[in-house]
Amino acid sequence: MAKVMIVDDEEGISSYLAEKLQEKGHNISMVLKSGEDAVRYARLSPPDIIIMDILLEGELDGIEAAKKIHEDFDVPILFLSGNANEKRIERAIQTGPFGILLKPFRGYELSAAVEMALYRAQAEKKIKEREERTAELVEANRRLRDEIEKRKRKEEELRLLSYAMEQSSEGIAVVDLKANVLFINHAFAESHGYAAEELVGRHFSIFHNKEQLQQMEDANRQILKKGDFLGEIWHARRDGTIFPAMMHASLLHDEDGRPIAMVWTLRDITELKKMERQLFQSEKLASLGFLASGIAHEINNPNSFITFNIPILRDYLNELMTIIDEYAAQHRDLEFFGMPYHEFREDVFRLLDDMQHGTDRITSTVSELRNFMKQGSRGETRKVSLKALIGKALSMCRGKISRMVNSFEVIIPDDTPKIRTDPESLKQVLINLLINAAQAADKEDSWVRLGVLHRGAPDNIVIIEVSDNGCGMNKETTKRIFDPFFTTKPVGDGTGLGLSICHRLMEQLGGHIEVESKPGKGSTFRAILPVQNQRTHE
Numbered sequence: 001m002a003k004v005m006i007v008d009d010e011e012g013i014s015s016y017l018a019e020k021l022q023e024k025g026h027n028i029s030m031v032l033k034s035g036e037d038a039v040r041y042a043r044l045s046p047p048d049i050i051i052m053d054i055l056l057e058g059e060l061d062g063i064e065a066a067k068k069i070h071e072d073f074d075v076p077i078l079f080l081s082g083n084a085n086e087k088r089i090e091r092a093i094q095t096g097p098f099g100i101l102l103k104p105f106r107g108y109e110l111s112a113a114v115e116m117a118l119y120r121a122q123a124e125k126k127i128k129e130r131e132e133r134t135a136e137l138v139e140a141n142r143r144l145r146d147e148i149e150k151r152k153r154k155e156e157e158l159r160l161l162s163y164a165m166e167q168s169s170e171g172i173a174v175v176d177l178k179a180n181v182l183f184i185n186h187a188f189a190e191s192h193g194y195a196a197e198e199l200v201g202r203h204f205s206i207f208h209n210k211e212q213l214q215q216m217e218d219a220n221r222q223i224l225k226k227g228d229f230l231g232e233i234w235h236a237r238r239d240g241t242i243f244p245a246m247m248h249a250s251l252l253h254d255e256d257g258r259p260i261a262m263v264w265t266l267r268d269i270t271e272l273k274k275m276e277r278q279l280f281q282s283e284k285l286a287s288l289g290f291l292a293s294g295i296a297h298e299i300n301n302p303n304s305f306i307t308f309n310i311p312i313l314r315d316y317l318n319e320l321m322t323i324i325d326e327y328a329a330q331h332r333d334l335e336f337f338g339m340p341y342h343e344f345r346e347d348v349f350r351l352l353d354d355m356q357h358g359t360d361r362i363t364s365t366v367s368e369l370r371n372f373m374k375q376g377s378r379g380e381t382r383k384v385s386l387k388a389l390i391g392k393a394l395s396m397c398r399g400k401i402s403r404m405v406n407s408f409e410v411i412i413p414d415d416t417p418k419i420r421t422d423p424e425s426l427k428q429v430l431i432n433l434l435i436n437a438a439q440a441a442d443k444e445d446s447w448v449r450l451g452v453l454h455r456g457a458p459d460n461i462v463i464i465e466v467s468d469n470g471c472g473m474n475k476e477t478t479k480r481i482f483d484p485f486f487t488t489k490p491v492g493d494g495t496g497l498g499l500s501i502c503h504r505l506m507e508q509l510g511g512h513i514e515v516e517s518k519p520g521k522g523s524t525f526r527a528i529l530p531v532q533n534q535r536t537h538e
Contacts, residue, residue: 001025002118005042007052007062008080009033013103017051020107021114035060039068046073049117053080054092063088066095076121078113171245171266174252177259179204179220188266191245193238204264209236219249223262227251232269243270278507303362310356317348383420386452386462387412392423393430394450404438405468407447416452419462419531421509426529429502429513433466433525436498440470440523460531461511467524473517481515502527 004026008014018028029047032038035056042050050069054062066077076098081088083102092100098117101110165172171188175181181199189196192207199206208216212234219229228250236242245266252261328334328341336344390412401408430450437448446469453463473481473488480486482503506513511529 001027002048002114003027003029004114005029005038005047005050005052006031007033007035007038007050007056007065009053009055009057013053013080017110020110021051023107024111024114026114034058035062035065038062038065042069042075043072046075048075049098049114049121050075050077051080051114052077053082054088055082063091063095066092066097070095074125076117078117171264171268173204173264173266175204175262175264177224177261179262182261188264191237191243191266191268192235207235208233209240209242212236212242219247220262223249223251224259235266243268244273245269299362300366303359303366306355306359307363310352310359314352317352321345381420381422383418384423385418386416386464387414389423389426390430390450390452390464393427393434396427397431397434401434401438401448405441405446405448406444408438409447409449411449411451413452413454416454416462417531419529421529425505425509426527429505429527430464430466432498432502433527437466437468437470437523437525440468440472442471443469446470454531462529462531464527464529465524466527467522469522472519472521472523474519478515478517482513 001024004021006014006017006021006028008017008031014031014033018031022028029045030041032041033056035052036058038050038052038056039060050066052062052065056062056065060068062079066079069075069077077095079092079097079100081092081100081102089100098120099113101113105113165183165185168185169187171191172183172185173181173188174183181202181204184196184199186196189199204220205213205216215233219231219233223229228248230248231246232244233247234242235245246269247264247266249262249264251259252263254260324341324345334341339347390410394410398408434448434450441448448466448468451465451467453465455461455463477488481499484497484500486500503513506527506529509529511527514526514528515523517523
């Protein structure tokens with residue numbers, strides 16, 4: 001039953017209340033006379049209900065005591081009053097009492113008022129608990145909705161991040177601190193010739209050959225020491241081919257700031273390197289063009305005198321030699337410069353022939369320098385039959401090639417399209433490539449082949465391929481063959497300008513030259529041109 005606190009300064013009333021309530025089975029926890037005691041003891045041991053007279057001894061009456069008690073906790077209070085003073089009743093009502101019993105009252109009235117107060121208090125408590133529970137559930141539901149929304153946003157972010165990493169054109173890989181692959185996207189894997197799923201768990205060294213491993217290990221040490229890395233690193237594909245890549249890496253940390261992994265990004269810079277080389281080559285050729293102009297002029301003027309005077313000098317010597325020949329016939333022991341006359345006579349004309357050969361070489365060099373200077377000026381471009389153009393080029397060099405190699409084969413499909421180009425420039429390129437191929441012959445079964453391939457949409461290009469089984473070139477030589485004045489031929493046999501001119505002419509025609517070569521196996525040069533050359537329309 002209920003624990004009841006009685007507060008009344010009339011002992012007879014208090015005893016009566018205690019007696020009647022105990023008859024109903026209630027527990028009288030405390031009987032007090034003042035409002036101050038009621039406040040103090042209610043805080044020490046809160047009862048289930050307080051029955052308190054409005055008028056009490058002390059400074060606090062029942063109404064004020066009820067206010068203070070309600071400041072600390074909710075407890076039902078049943079007021080007692082000896083009269084129905086309107087103002088006092090209004091004050092009492094403001095404290096939210098659970099009832100007001102007017103004296104005198106009977107036992108059953110007291111019992112009914114207490115039971116009603118307890119019932120109401122219990123009902124209000126349950127309502128309050130439900131409201132609190134409802135509020136808690138509403139708050140929990142709100143938090144749950146917020147959490148669901150947050151998780152949805154996070155899942156969407158993760159989904160987008162996953163798409164971004166998977167579909168990024170740049171390679172992305174996450175490796176642990178020992179360089180084992182935890183995640184890798186398709187771009188990174190495919191740039192090395194692998195599928196992404198076969199690389200998870202593999203060591204990062206799979207992307208490098210023995211020569212490249214040291215560079216990669218140095219980069220890993222820098223990341224662990226400084227937290228990031230940015231630089232160029234060479235990589236090896238599954239088939240063994242190598243390529244340069246711009247690599248950026250940084251450490252990943254957990255919530256406590258401890259490093260847990262490394263994230264790498266990769267961008268293949270093969271084309272960028274090629275463009276840099278082409279730009280450097282173009283700038284170098286432009287500078288050499290100005291230099292060649294001055295050299296050609298300065299060399300050609302004095303050489304003209306030599307070229308003009310050698311035939312005259314030869315005629316002079318021929319006239320003189322008839323007189324000296326007669327004298328030598330009569331003096332068998334005739335010598336010049338310690339040589340018998342017949343040796344001296346041969347040496348004189350040999351020296352003259354050497355002078356002629358030398359001046360011819362100078363004339364040839366000046367001619368190539370002039371061609372080099374004229375590369376900036378374009379010839380007439382028109383639509384031409386590639387088969388006919390190649391035929392004209394072959395008519396100018398087939399004989400020479402046939403004398404230098406055992407086999408010369410030409411394959412041009414009948415459906416080869418016409419192309420828009422400068423025919424004279426293209427002929428010059430083809431003749432140069434064919435002669436170079438023939439000059440590379442170093443075997444008894446030497447051969448040179450010229451073939452044409454048309455690749456349709458979307459490329460729409462023609463590829464003129466000149467290949468041989470000659471001496472071939474190593475990688476270092478292959479890198480330099482388009483440099484002006486670079487030649488592998490003996491001194492006096494070449495100027496080193498032929499391939500430089502071809503390279504520049506092909507650029508002006510809107511195409512380019514590719515080369516593959518292996519020492520001792522031969523070389524293949526590919527002149528690649530668009531069928532409809534837009535550059536010639538500029």
